[in-house]
Amino acid sequence: MPESAAPAINIKRCSGCGRCVAACPERIITLETENHHKHAVITEPQRCTDCGACIAACPIEAISSEPFSP
Template identity: 40%
Template sequence: MLKAILRQPRKRILKTRYISIDVRKCRGCGKCIAECPNDVLAKVNFFLHNHVHLNNPQNCTGCLACKIACFHQAIT
């Protein structure tokens, strides 16, 4: 049973009501973090993980400043 659970692919998209983050496309450059006026995004601080995550998803107002700043199209 445990092996079957571990074999299932993880869903790597983080969502708010307005944005979705695909961590497979994210390179962790931090431009979206700098542009977000509401402190929604933060960088993952874990070994070998170089991407952003949702720090305060409830603060997202849908301004899409992060999406505009993302050159890797990881935020849609």
């Protein structure tokens, strides 16, 4: 069975702008605040269709596609 891919967010780089949240058709990305720093979080990577919308929407290239094994 081939591996699936899911977005990986570099939280140190993420500015928390929310563009990836708005772009995701599956609605699996949310914004969270940790130590006064807002960043995106993938809530259900297994539901990702690897469409790349979040990657394209990120203005600072804080998201990449990574292999995901359920």
